[in-house]
Amino acid sequence: MPGGTNRRALNSDGNPVITTTDLTKVYRSRGREVTALDGVDLHVREGEVYGVVGQSGAGKSTLIRCVNLLERPTSGTVTVAGQDLTALAGRRQSAGSALRQARSRIGMVFQHFNLVSSRTVRDNVELPLEILGVSGKERTRKALELLELVGLGDKARAYPAQLSGGQKQRVGIARALAGDPKVLLSDEATSALDPETTRSILQLLRDLNEQLGLTVLLITHEMDVVKTICDSAALMRDGRIVESGKVSELLATPGSELAQELFPVGGVASSEDRTVVDVTFQGEAATKPVISQLSRTYNIDISILGAAMDTVGGHQVGRMRIELPGRFEENVVPIGFLREQGLQVDVAAIADGPRANPTPLLKEGAK
Structure with missing residues (x-):
């Protein structure tokens, strides 16, 4: 190994x-x-x-x-x-x-396991080693080691029909690691x-x-x-x-399709004189009460249209869509405040329609 x-x-x-x-x-x-x-x-x-x-x-x-x-x-x-x-x-x-x-x-794990039903679990793991010409004793040693690694050390003599779907996939993973x-x-x-x-x-x-x-x-x-x-x-x-x-x-990329799919948030402006903003929280920023601080600092009412929070790669990440009162020009300072807190901010909708020539503020990420 x-x-x-x-x-x-x-x-x-x-x-x-x-x-x-x-x-x-x-x-x-x-x-x-x-x-x-x-x-x-x-x-x-x-x-x-x-x-x-x-x-x-x-x-x-x-x-x-x-x-x-x-x-x-x-x-x-x-x-x-x-x-x-x-x-x-x-x-x-x-x-x-x-x-x-x-x-x-190159190991390969398949969707439908592709195990040989007439072979035991150990024999299935040994199969690629047979093709490589590894001796029988070494094949057995290696197969048992791999089965222990994937948590199936006690299933070596079982047949695929006796296993659950998850156990079959573990056998497939062990087999993929044989080489x-x-x-x-x-x-x-x-x-x-x-x-x-x-x-x-x-x-x-x-x-x-x-x-x-x-x-x-x-x-x-x-x-x-x-x-x-x-x-x-x-x-x-x-x-x-x-x-x-x-x-x-x-x-942290404005307009990322993958980010939107990972953390889908929705909602549209409630009236013409509103600006809708998508905010992405990562790391320590995800635990800070930034939205309430924004509301208190600038004495503005903020509506939360949608939110999603989860753990990615061991770190807490979240996305939130909020509505700010007023048109974009009236919200440049509050949006700047959010960015100063280490957040990614993307203006999702502007009351008077999409901007033909957005300013760099709309495209830059958090510094």
Whole structure:
């Protein structure tokens, strides 16, 4: 097994472990073409848990299958741990052997477990080690070690039919770790599980990420997964990445679609002479009574139209939509006060309609 590495100690600004460059995948059938990936550039750094989120048909599954070349890209490159996998995907036997060797360092967890029903749990974990030619005694030792790691040490002799969905997924994760991978790919690994089991599997993935120094790339359509486990995220739509970055930075980005999806708040101005503002709280600012301070300091009545609060990456984060009395020009000072408290402020609606040329104040984040 890889040595224990604390994920939080890794340099999040280091070199990417997974990189895709102008990645394109076109399916052709009966004279028709369907573009599943349209020039995708992805950069996942060492030690990150990176989530790719999007609706069904956005291209998420195709992307993750192209990362380990289960799907051959139509064009573009995939590099994992400094190795260009697309250069290994030739037709010659030597190229195929090199690609298989590279794949052994990339673990893959599937949505529907993909366990062999006729094999015991231990034998399922041993399967990739058999393919790699590992001796029987070493296979058994390694499989039992991995089952202990995922909390299934007592299920080695059981068969998949005797396990719950969460236990089956833990076996799938143990099997994915058999080759001591640097990278773990998760293809909707929790979408077939109930909420409580989902939480336990996400906690396991986070623990493995921290203990083994694994870089985890997961795809999901569930925003709660991104909120619970991801350091960075990308939003896909129609085969393209339309937004990406560290989750903490996205939450502080005015107009971020991902931030709005993670913490949806709604509400519209109650009358024409009102300004609606979205406020994002992070860290210590999330525990301060900033809105009440604003009301007292400037003697103004503030309406809260919507709010959402949760924990992201171990830190409390919240978003709130408030209504201020008066037009934008009358609220420049109160908005400045909020920014001085370390909050991200985004003017969501202005009484006299959208501004054609917003001032820098509308676009700048908290200093």
